[in-house]
Amino acid sequence: MKKRKSSDRNFDTKMDLTPMIDCVFLLIMFFILTTQITVNIEEVTLPFALEGKPEKRNNTDTVMLIMNVRQSQSPEAAARAGEIVYRGKVLNTKTLRAMLDEEVAYDAALPPRGRGRAKEVGPNNVQLSQLEILIRYDKHVKSEYLRNIFEQCQKAGVYKLKLATTQP
Amino acid sequence: MRIKQNKRVIEESELDMTPMIDIVFQLLIFFLLSAKFIALEGQLSSYLPKDRGLQASFSKIEPDEVIFFLEWVADPVNDKTGRVRCQTINYKRPGETSGEDHEFESQDATAGQVEYGPDRQLVQYGEVLGMPGYHIPNFTNIEDYLHFRHGLYETKGSGKSIPVTINVEDNVPMQMVANIVDICTRIGITNVTIAAKEIPID
Numbered sequence: 001m002k003k004r005k006s007s008d009r010n011f012d013t014k015m016d017l018t019p020m021i022d023c024v025f026l027l028i029m030f031f032i033l034t035t036q037i038t039v040n041i042e043e044v045t046l047p048f049a050l051e052g053k054p055e056k057r058n059n060t061d062t063v064m065l066i067m068n069v070r071q072s073q074s075p076e077a078a079a080r081a082g083e084i085v086y087r088g089k090v091l092n093t094k095t096l097r098a099m100l101d102e103e104v105a106y107d108a109a110l111p112p113r114g115r116g117r118a119k120e121v122g123p124n125n126v127q128l129s130q131l132e133i134l135i136r137y138d139k140h141v142k143s144e145y146l147r148n149i150f151e152q153c154q155k156a157g158v159y160k161l162k163l164a165t166t167q168p
Numbered sequence: 169m170r171i172k173q174n175k176r177v178i179e180e181s182e183l184d185m186t187p188m189i190d191i192v193f194q195l196l197i198f199f200l201l202s203a204k205f206i207a208l209e210g211q212l213s214s215y216l217p218k219d220r221g222l223q224a225s226f227s228k229i230e231p232d233e234v235i236f237f238l239e240w241v242a243d244p245v246n247d248k249t250g251r252v253r254c255q256t257i258n259y260k261r262p263g264e265t266s267g268e269d270h271e272f273e274s275q276d277a278t279a280g281q282v283e284y285g286p287d288r289q290l291v292q293y294g295e296v297l298g299m300p301g302y303h304i305p306n307f308t309n310i311e312d313y314l315h316f317r318h319g320l321y322e323t324k325g326s327g328k329s330i331p332v333t334i335n336v337e338d339n340v341p342m343q344m345v346a347n348i349v350d351i352c353t354r355i356g357i358t359n360v361t362i363a364a365k366e367i368p369i370d
Contacts, residue, residue, distance in 0.1 A: 022190040029194065033201040047346035051353040052210020069342075080341065128218060134211065137342055143238075144338035150216055150362060159216045161362065163346055167210040
């Protein structure tokens with residue numbers, strides 16, 4: 001009897017949680033990484049460029065919006081038609097403008113950190129925003145679909161533009 | 169005796185590799201995902217026009233500014249394909265005679281014009297259905313031309329980069345714009361503007 005008891009106790013202490021915690025961590029990490037990819041990044045065939053510099057992460061002064069222009073997925077769309085996707089949502093001209101205005105207002109309200117958020121006024125007394133726009137676009141898409149973004153950005157006072165390319 | 173043997177077997181089996189394998193898998197997955205995430209793409213810097221002016225902006229154009237016009241010339245036979253024509257037009261202030269500042273005549277599309285050359289390349293999208301190729305301009309010529317203009321601008325010693333503006337027509341594939349911004353970046357021109365339509369002030 002005594003011996004049996006001690007072996008039972010041994011068995012109890014060996015039921016540890018380590019593998020389960022490992023698995024949970026694994027799942028957490030997996031979902032964190034994959035959701036980040038799917039929220040901001042659409043699968044697009046980026047244009048080829050030799051000089052595309054890898055993105056700098058150390059500059060915390062500038063806020064960057066990532067816009068995606070993918071090939072239109074509706075079956076009746078013309079060849080090389082595109083659609084604007086921002087955070088997983090397809091935007092039209094109206095919602096795009098609303099989103100930009102909101103982001104610009106939010107960015108302007110942030111407290112200034114360093115020289116990044118200096119107030120800048122362009123010609124015609126247009127209030128310029130220090131926001132950066134990164135456009136990830138499909139290289140086959142006609143430029144008229146990006147011009148929509150350009151136009152709305154200009155109206156919102158955003159002028160800093162980055163074009164995503166493949167990395168050489 | 170039996171019990172002792174059992175214990176030994178248990179102790180030996182406790183020296184297992186499972187936690188190490190777990191951690192190795194975890195690291196493997198982390199690096200796989202993060203590496204793909206970071207090494208995916210590069211970025212090209214450019215600007216949008218700061219004003220939303222109408223024609224007013226044309227009077228403010230610097231005489232040395234290089235302006236590219238990218239146009240789509242549809243193929244008369246097959247309207248799904250065509251060629252991209254790239255022109256530069258050098259504006260000159262009205263009343264100004266051509267001095268040493270102006271190597272190219274104003275409003276003249278032939279001086280400094282870049283057409284697709286004899287070694288034009290046909291972009292082929294064989295694998296993408298419904299996407300015929302199109303002719304692209306000779307980017308080697310564009311690079312030479314930009315190099316020349318950039319050198320000319322540097323001799324004036326303003327310390328700034330020569331302004332380059334790219335006007336794109338609606339039908340032109342965006343890859344063409346990326347190519348020109350790419351060339352500018354390679355030469356060291358940082359002041360690249362992509363012009364949208366004339367935008368009215370609202």
